[in-house]
Amino acid sequence: MLYGLTGELAYLADARRAADATLNFLSDGNGVLKDEGTGDGGGFKMIFVRYLVYLYEADRTQTQYLDFLQRNARMALEEARNEQGLFGPSWAGPPPLGRVESLTNAAAVGLLNMVAGLK
Numbered sequence: 001m002l003y004g005l006t007g008e009l010a011y012l013a014d015a016r017r018a019a020d021a022t023l024n025f026l027s028d029g030n031g032v033l034k035d036e037g038t039g040d041g042g043g044f045k046m047i048f049v050r051y052l053v054y055l056y057e058a059d060r061t062q063t064q065y066l067d068f069l070q071r072n073a074r075m076a077l078e079e080a081r082n083e084q085g086l087f088g089p090s091w092a093g094p095p096p097l098g099r100v101e102s103l104t105n106a107a108a109v110g111l112l113n114m115v116a117g118l119k
Helices: 001-007 009-024 041-058 063-079 100-117
Strands: none
Touching: 001 009, 001 041, 009 041, 009 063, 041 063, 041 100, 063 100
16 A cells, blocks of 8 residues: 555565565465454454455566465355355365354455456
């Protein structure tokens, strides 16, 4: 956001470093964001995805971000839904039996919405 407001390349470089650290340390071995749990933690992935989309839109040469976003959306859509079509906190597999929290479900739905229009 700071890069977009100022045009200062240093802000874009900072954003890339933060995004790269997240991709490296907060993803599983398949490049999917780790399960952040329930409660507020379940929504943090959606916040990260939103800003990674903004970063990719600011610099489309960084195609690793698009690949990451699409991989996570594909995993969520194909692997992370229960019989009712609801998502849990893990995008690598279906939610555990029982209740599904609205925030973790919204995080996956947000991911799908935000990634759907990217090319």
